[in-house]
Amino acid sequence: TMNADGSHVRVAVSAERWAKGGHHPNWCPDGEHVLMNLNTQDDGLHFARLALDGSTCETLVPAIRGSGHPTLHPDGQHLLTDAYVDEPLAFGDGTAPIRLIDLRSSSETQLVRIGIQPLAERAIAESAGYAVFSDFSTKIFFAGGGGGKGVAVSRESGQQTYMMMV
16 A cells, blocks of 8 residues: 555555455555455455554454455445355356345345356456445445446546556
């Protein structure tokens, strides 16, 4: 991690920890931690919250496997994520879940099951797909596609920045 001006560079995930497996880091609402899928227990991916400097690494729900693109609700008690069709949490029939994890009760609710057409499976498996909470945390948005293109919109200015994800 680093400040927006490139100063104060810190390592949140060491090379040794990363080598065990992990992906899709995302900022926590407090701005002081990173949430990601990480092999914290040497038994596969779990949802982990790390301090920006790597000084702490907490497995949020040891009994629930990590997947997809996790995002943490501002209340700190709910996590939303998806799963790729080739991950163990997918159903093996070309469908994958959008998952809501309750961190207090260590429970999971599958909100929706998304069907993937066989011809599009590879394109979608390689594409970016996300599930996130709204600013007011009252709605959930999820999207995915095989085109590998997206747009980011500044909340402050409304400026659109077009991206090509590779």
